[in-house]
Amino acid sequence: MxxxxxxxxxxxxxxxxxxxxxxxxxxxxxxxxxxxxxxxxxxxxxxxxxxxxxxxxxxxxxxxxxxxxxxxxxxxxxxxxxxxxxxxxxxxxxxxxxxxxxxxxxxxxxxxxxxxxxxxxxxxxxxxxxxxxxxxxxxxSFHKNQNSPLTKRETEILEQIANGKSRSKIAKQMFIDLETVKSHIKNIYIKLNVHSREDAIKEAKNNKYI
Amino acid sequence: MxxxxxxxxxxxxxxxxxxxxxxxxxxxxxxxxxxxxxxxxxxxxxxxxxxxxxxxxxxxxxxxxxxxxxxxxxxxxxxxxxxxxxxxxxxxxxxxxxxxxxxxxxxxxxxxxxxxxxxxxxxxxxxxxxxxxxxxxxxxSFHKNQNSPLTKRETEILEQIANGKSRSKIAKQMFIDLETVKSHIKNIYIKLNVHSREDAIKEAKNNKYI
DNA sequence: AAAAAAATCCCCCGTATTGGGTTATACCGA
DNA sequence: TCGGTATAACCCAATACGGGGGATTTTTTT
Missing domain, CATH: 3.40.50.2300 (Response regulator)
Known part of the structure; x- marks a missing residue:
């Protein structure tokens, strides 16, 4: 036994x-x-x-x-x-x-x-x-929202931002110009209707865009 | 049937x-x-x-x-x-x-x-x-590391940083002085052996401190 | 093939943030 | 009582940030 x-x-x-x-x-x-x-x-x-x-x-x-x-x-x-x-x-x-x-x-x-x-x-x-x-x-809790207003590239960049990366680091890492990153971020802010990294991250996480 | x-x-x-x-x-x-x-x-x-x-x-x-x-x-x-x-x-x-x-x-x-x-x-x-x-x-994947070198307060602050918050916003939100937040961040960097928000977030996530 | 969308890059501006150095005090649990 | 913790102060140079205007090229869709 x-x-x-x-x-x-x-x-x-x-x-x-x-x-x-x-x-x-x-x-x-x-x-x-x-x-x-x-x-x-x-x-x-x-x-x-x-x-x-x-x-x-x-x-x-x-x-x-x-x-x-x-x-x-x-x-x-x-x-x-x-x-x-x-x-x-x-x-x-x-x-x-x-x-x-x-x-x-x-x-x-x-x-x-x-x-x-x-x-x-x-x-x-x-x-x-x-x-x-x-x-x-x-x-x-893992499922991402499939109806994100953000494009693939914008989502990538917002993910980097959420990882604490600066615009210039993102640019280097993605092999694009700093100005391009800035443009994307501007568009992200407009689409999410926010005015800061913080609010963008919050909004994106709330809606599971990232 | x-x-x-x-x-x-x-x-x-x-x-x-x-x-x-x-x-x-x-x-x-x-x-x-x-x-x-x-x-x-x-x-x-x-x-x-x-x-x-x-x-x-x-x-x-x-x-x-x-x-x-x-x-x-x-x-x-x-x-x-x-x-x-x-x-x-x-x-x-x-x-x-x-x-x-x-x-x-x-x-x-x-x-x-x-x-x-x-x-x-x-x-x-x-x-x-x-x-x-x-x-x-x-x-x-949900389990946090129980052996974090970071104190409770430091962990709190690092979480805010990972949410994209600036030092001043963290200070306001936690009802402490900006200088105190800076002190905590300095200590976090020393403990994690990093020199930037980005690396601190990465290190903390890798080790599941946050 | 034409139109729309996405991705790329450029210049300007002023303010805020960041990382780092150093020191100091009050508190609290072992 | 002693180390760890949380708090706060002052200094500095470098840079990152958000926002304003564009413009061009590539990709996708229709």
Missing amino acids: ENKNPITVVIIEDDETIRNGFTYLINATENYKVLNSYSNVEDALIGLVNDKPQVILLDIELPGIKGIEAIPKIKHILPKTYIIMLTVYDNEDNVFNALTKGASGYLTKSDNTEKIIDAIQEVVNGGAPMSMNIAKIVIK | ENKNPITVVIIEDDETIRNGFTYLINATENYKVLNSYSNVEDALIGLVNDKPQVILLDIELPGIKGIEAIPKIKHILPKTYIIMLTVYDNEDNVFNALTKGASGYLTKSDNTEKIIDAIQEVVNGGAPMSMNIAKIVIK
Whole structure:
């Protein structure tokens, strides 16, 4: 029996019913063990030092320290632990905040509860489990607007500007004259109805032109 | 029988064995129909105008026009069609290029072939099917480096710089003096060992400090 | 082949920004 | 208490910036 080395899990979730439900579900699965569960981050940060789980299921909507703020704190004491976010809302900002801070997976509670087990297995295998709606949000964030008013060349130049390059550096790098770059930038500003690099970048990012 | 309105699919894939295999597999599934299959993009672009499929399975490694270059061309004539990329290699650049150009899903051929059917269903439902390894690449691209040499304040300022803001705008916005911003930038440059905004942004992005 | 769009280059102007040098103070967490 | 952090000051020369006028050539579309 491989029960000697189960995958260890800690649950941080304020709703007692859900917490106990997940605990029961996971413990009932062979090769998985819930070491501990907490109803808030404050307690968890103390207990986790001893628990040292491989995977943490972390609710986003928590009293006190929110789940997202907890991620860096957890990563600080347990850098190798995988964190899977649990939430009822698939708020876009939350998704990206959690991911940039180091969450490895993101599930909405509307998912079939058995998916939790699959997700735990998946992060341990180095994967990145996501609910269907979360995957959609993530993928959509990559999609560029196909209806940009900017031409190819203008888009190229605006991308360079967004990378912090000066007009003269852009000119050298693109093998065109500084005056040409200036012309393009003027046209970009007119098309985007802005008067500065800053606003051009903001406008372009908002509309996913770059 | 709901066979009257099957999910319509077109396959673009140069390997005849795979092409025929997928065609057979999909046609054998109730409620799915392969309208056509092509061995190259050139032919596909002509035929697609009539086919008008809901979903296209698109190989990345194709002779002539590559799969990635095909995406915008396909989107141009069929903006509403979902595109699922198929590939043997999970090359990072390819993944992000395909996604920014508008691919909705990304599967590696090492996946269980039955997953294809699930993926087709998933994009039609507005989802974003990904292989486990692809999901991992995507999620990892969001993760920030936790070992940044920059302080919180320095990181904040560098982010503003990356947004194209001038020192004076940063100062106003952060309610600190212009001289303070200058000091922070000087320190950022020293820590990152650079001498310009451009290089600071590049270095910070390379190391995922911002 | 003609018209339209995109890309290229030129000159002018005044103001603001940039990178770099040096020093200093208040605060705060280990 | 000590180093790191955030704050601020003063100096300087070089350049980058936004905006105003054009003009020409290449490419694309019709």
